[in-house]
Amino acid sequence: MVPLSWYLLVAAALFCIGVYGVLARRNAIAILMAIELMLNAVNLSLVAFWRYLHPAVTTGQAFALFVLVVAAAEAAAGLALIISIYRNRETVDVENIDLLKG
Template identity: 55%
Template sequence: MNALSWWLLLAVMLFCIGAFGVLARRNVIVVVMCLELMLNAVNIALVATAQFRVGAPGAGTLFSLFIITLAAAEVTVGLAIVIANYRNKRTVQADQYDQLKG
């Protein structure tokens, strides 16, 4: 194992924790939080790879900044949907969102 592998290992572990949360938790807000964990894991991998491998200069830093910005946008829209849905259904449990069921 080299210097980069340890950081990538951390990123993979965090990603899998987030993925498990997204799949398993019932509360939609917790699902959004676990999505953020997954995005953070990807960012760790990006920054670590940019640090230890020579590539386009600055690409790792700038793309992780782009990801952080997009994550902010995603959280805003996602939680707005959650709140709009809560107004109709009075619940944040994912399995009770069945308005689209035919």
């Protein structure tokens, strides 16, 4: 059987890849995709904890489901915002979206 720590290591690596994507990408859609990677990493560790610690209790799976729901809502609202910004500013490059910069 695969040890729990392997799953957690994969999840941690996936999360760090997401962190790098959020910090380093210039395109707003790419940043959103990196956030999806991070949410997936969290889900992976939640399900791994569920399987290895309390498989008889459904809490771990339920939490993963709620994370999925929030991810869907976040994607819908975030992409709508990006499309709206693109319509007004003709760019989705976060370097150029600096309306609030003093």
